[in-house]
Amino acid sequence: MTALGKLLRTTAFRLTLVYLVVFSLFAAFLLGYFAFNTRRLINEQIATIVSGELQLLQVQYNQAGIRRLVAAVDVRSRRPGSSLYLVTTPMGEGLAGNVGSLEPGILESEGWVETAYRRLEEPESAEHNALVRVTRLPGGIRILVGRDLDERERMLHIVALAGRWSVAIVIVLGIAGGVFVSRRVLKRVDAMTGTTQTIMAGDLSGRLSVIGSGDEFDRLAVNLNGMLERIESLMRGLKEVTDNIAHDLKTPLTRLRNRCEAALRTASSETEFRQVLEDTIEESEGLIRTFDALLMIARAESGEVREGMAEFDVAEVARDVSELYEPLAEDKGLTLEVNAKQHAAVKGNRELVSQALANLVDNAIKYAAPPPLPGTAGVPPAFGRRAGGTPAVPEGVGAAAVNGARSAILVTADAEQDRIVLTVSDHGPGIPSADRSRVVDRFVRLERSRSLPGSGLGLSLVSAVARLHGGELKLEDNAPGLRARISLPRAAAPPQQAA
Amino acid sequence: MSDAAAANPGMSGAYLVRSMRLLIIEDDRDAADYLVKAFREVGHVADHAADGEEGLSLALDGGYDVLIVDRMLPKLDGLTVIGCLRAKNVTTPALILSALGAVDDRVRGLRAGGDDYLPKPYSFSELLARVEVLARRHVGRGEDTQYRVGDLELDRLSHRVVRGREEILLQPREFRLLEYLMKHAGQVVTRTMLLENVWDYHFDPQTNVIDVHISRLRSKIDKGFAQPLLHTVRGAGYMIRDGAR
Numbered sequence: 001m002t003a004l005g006k007l008l009r010t011t012a013f014r015l016t017l018v019y020l021v022v023f024s025l026f027a028a029f030l031l032g033y034f035a036f037n038t039r040r041l042i043n044e045q046i047a048t049i050v051s052g053e054l055q056l057l058q059v060q061y062n063q064a065g066i067r068r069l070v071a072a073v074d075v076r077s078r079r080p081g082s083s084l085y086l087v088t089t090p091m092g093e094g095l096a097g098n099v100g101s102l103e104p105g106i107l108e109s110e111g112w113v114e115t116a117y118r119r120l121e122e123p124e125s126a127e128h129n130a131l132v133r134v135t136r137l138p139g140g141i142r143i144l145v146g147r148d149l150d151e152r153e154r155m156l157h158i159v160a161l162a163g164r165w166s167v168a169i170v171i172v173l174g175i176a177g178g179v180f181v182s183r184r185v186l187k188r189v190d191a192m193t194g195t196t197q198t199i200m201a202g203d204l205s206g207r208l209s210v211i212g213s214g215d216e217f218d219r220l221a222v223n224l225n226g227m228l229e230r231i232e233s234l235m236r237g238l239k240e241v242t243d244n245i246a247h248d249l250k251t252p253l254t255r256l257r258n259r260c261e262a263a264l265r266t267a268s269s270e271t272e273f274r275q276v277l278e279d280t281i282e283e284s285e286g287l288i289r290t291f292d293a294l295l296m297i298a299r300a301e302s303g304e305v306r307e308g309m310a311e312f313d314v315a316e317v318a319r320d321v322s323e324l325y326e327p328l329a330e331d332k333g334l335t336l337e338v339n340a341k342q343h344a345a346v347k348g349n350r351e352l353v354s355q356a357l358a359n360l361v362d363n364a365i366k367y368a369a370p371p372p373l374p375g376t377a378g379v380p381p382a383f384g385r386r387a388g389g390t391p392a393v394p395e396g397v398g399a400a401a402v403n404g405a406r407s408a409i410l411v412t413a414d415a416e417q418d419r420i421v422l423t424v425s426d427h428g429p430g431i432p433s434a435d436r437s438r439v440v441d442r443f444v445r446l447e448r449s450r451s452l453p454g455s456g457l458g459l460s461l462v463s464a465v466a467r468l469h470g471g472e473l474k475l476e477d478n479a480p481g482l483r484a485r486i487s488l489p490r491a492a493a494p495p496q497q498a499a
Numbered sequence: 500m501s502d503a504a505a506a507n508p509g510m511s512g513a514y515l516v517r518s519m520r521l522l523i524i525e526d527d528r529d530a531a532d533y534l535v536k537a538f539r540e541v542g543h544v545a546d547h548a549a550d551g552e553e554g555l556s557l558a559l560d561g562g563y564d565v566l567i568v569d570r571m572l573p574k575l576d577g578l579t580v581i582g583c584l585r586a587k588n589v590t591t592p593a594l595i596l597s598a599l600g601a602v603d604d605r606v607r608g609l610r611a612g613g614d615d616y617l618p619k620p621y622s623f624s625e626l627l628a629r630v631e632v633l634a635r636r637h638v639g640r641g642e643d644t645q646y647r648v649g650d651l652e653l654d655r656l657s658h659r660v661v662r663g664r665e666e667i668l669l670q671p672r673e674f675r676l677l678e679y680l681m682k683h684a685g686q687v688v689t690r691t692m693l694l695e696n697v698w699d700y701h702f703d704p705q706t707n708v709i710d711v712h713i714s715r716l717r718s719k720i721d722k723g724f725a726q727p728l729l730h731t732v733r734g735a736g737y738m739i740r741d742g743a744r
Contacts, residue, residue: 281622288620289703296702323672324698327711355702362705458705 012185016178023174024167031163035156042152046131047112053083054135054145061137069143070096083147084117084130090140099144102132107142110134114149129153188217192224204232240441245294248456249287256283293457300352300464311491312350314420315340318413321357325365329409332369336361340413344420345491348469353488356465357411359458360424360484364409368428368481419471419487427481436475462486519564519634521545524554524580525596526572534567537623551575558584563591564634567626570597570608578611585612592633596621605701624735628687635686646681649728649741651720653681662720672697673716680729680739689736713737 007013053076061069073085077098086097092107100118111134116127132146192208199206207228208221263276322338329336346353410425431439440463462484463473471488521538523545525531531547538545546563548554551572558566558580566584570577581593595613597604605616614636615629646653651662658674660667669677675697680688690709694700713729721727730738 285622289705292703320698324700324704324708324712327715328706328708331711351701354700358700358702358704365706 007179007182007186010182010186012182013178016174016181020171020174020178023170027166027170028163031159031166035159035163038155038159039152042155043131046147046149046152047133050083050131050133050145050147054133054143057143057145058135058137061141061143066095066139066141069141073097073143083145084119084132086144088142088144090142092142095141097144102144106132107134107144110136115146117146192217192221199228204228204235248290252283252287252290256280256287259283290457293461296352296355297457297461297464300461300468309348310350311345311347312353314344314346314353314422314488315342315413317350317354317357318411318422321354321361322411324358325361329365332365334365334369334407334409336365336409336411338411340411342413342415344413344415346420346469346488347491348488349465352465352468356462356486357422357424359462360486361409361411363458363484364424364426364428364482368407368409368426370407415490416487418490420490422486422488423483425478425481425483427478430477430480430482431475433477439475440473459484519543519630520562521565521567521630522548522554522557522563523567524548524551524558524572524577525567525569526550527569534623534626538627541627549573551577551580555580555583558591559587559589561589561591565630566591566593567630568593568595568613570595570599570604578608578613581612592636594626594629594633596626624687625689625691628689628692628736631686632683632688632692635683646678646684648681648684648739649726651681651728651739653677660720662724667719669716669719673712673719676712676716677720677739680737683739685738685740687732687735687738692736 057069057072060072070087073087073096076082077085077096082098084097084099086099086102086107087095088107089095098120100120100122102117103115106113106115112131113134114129114131117130117132118124118126118128129149130146131149132144134142134144136142188211195206195208207225210218210221210225212218259276259279263273267273267276318340319338322336322340326336408427410423412421412423412425414421440459459473459475466473466486466488469488471486474485474487476483476485519538521543523531523534523538525534525547526549528549531549535545535547546557548557552574554566554568554572555575557563566581568577568580572580575583577595577597581595584591584593592614593612594615594617595608596617596619597608598619605618608616614633617626617629644655646655651660653660653674655678660669660674660677676693679693679697690707691703693709694704713731717727717729721729726741728739728741730740732738
């Protein structure tokens, strides 16, 4: 597109053109109206003068006869700037006056008429227009009085000229203004287009320039910059996630592969091969689990699950999840208490909220569990669970008794104004305040917890689920320990529940 | 897998009286071959259809105990195949296999007429356990009011559990756990199946909480008795059966 073409296509320029046409029409109408009225006014004025003079002459004729009339006309004809006069016999022969020639037949008709004429003293070629009135006096004498119309013509001419000039000026100024405005607009839009093109080319750090005038372009630029900021941070997050995924999935994959290669190289007996295969399956199950968790987080974050949301009781979820984990907690020497009696309605996905809460309880048990005390049981609890075939699972009662209140995990669900708050509190080592915001990120595992099983995705999922429901996850100090707190918006109309 | 299955006779054949006829509708050749072979090794007969149309016509002929249907298939997708079968009053139980594992997908699958849903990737033992449960359900081991395994009795109406002459007191959830196990006595029940059917959860708790519940239950029903009834099937799940039989 050429520069001119671009200019002509701008909205500003097109608007200018429309305004221009409207203004021109308006100006033309105004001038036309003015001209029409002026013309009428002048005609009226002339008519008044002519009628007055005619009346005067008529009176003189009536009083003193033809001689007096001729004398009066003679005098009047000679005055500078005089009107037109002509007195004729009934035959049409001129008796007095200053008219040299008229259009033929003018004298025959009485009343007002416009005609071309020439004065006596003027050369043949000079012709003017005049408004004349002819009256027949008693005795057949005809008398014509008229006034030159030059004044009127000049006036109309001036108006027409003014009209042409003003329209020309309006057009020139309008187009110039249009070009000026559109170039300004175009310059800023071009600047924006340029920036967006570099951004589209992959440089997300580009920002639109804000002049500071606070006009609509500035506001647009500020908003677009905000949007770019968000996109950039999301992209950065995504890149971090992909890097993390690459790392956290490739590490076990490498391990898997190394193990298989080592087995191919060195294993000799069937038992050894079997062992490697079993390890491989276990490792791949861990991978699948990590993958599932990632997909689940992605789904929760994209809001894809939103369609399947229904109202459910969070207190019931808290009780159910606690019930599911209670034996495990006891097994690990902890007590799991639940305080969720009040109906707490939330609109959402029950399954996801259950899983989020399960993750929190699972974490609490994992981190708050006291290290297995030597002598309480022959087998550490972890092994007891693994070897599920033997009924001799250590009850861990000894550990719970030793730790007392410190080993209690508390799950609560409560309504606070328009929020439903779910908390899971433990008395484990807690999370240092500096790390609390970080642990929610994907794959973040604190140094201390590296030895424990886990993918580093549990809290990320909890946080994603909370956000999906329009809520948030907060990690607080339980002094000592950790209190995880999910607050969710309460469902619109909580059904009446008998306490 | 064949070795593993042979090493664990409990997880198949031994308790299943008859062999099943299965139809596998799956477009991935490798996966299908693997399944056909694996089912044959544990004593079942499996046919294979490579696309939805072929699968539908084979399934319409009937004679299958269970259909294993992949969701994404050429020509006709899995849910449509099941929908067509149900519209023609073919009630052969169908298990849907799918890479789409989210809750919504599961609900959609079951609503379309599927009887069970297993997200990929799955372990063969999980699939086998589910297929056997489906086949048994279809044969019409109806909703009995009493279950009995060995000298263990469970009354679903009065919620009483008795072993020998001793009454066993169970928590409501323990009762439901035992009820589910006894309903499928002699069949392998996986942890996921328990989580889905007893707790109604479809996610995978990171820690194996189910094991703890099982060992609690076991301590209540087996402790002090010479003959254990609740068995762990290594690599697969649990089974309740009368070992003496």
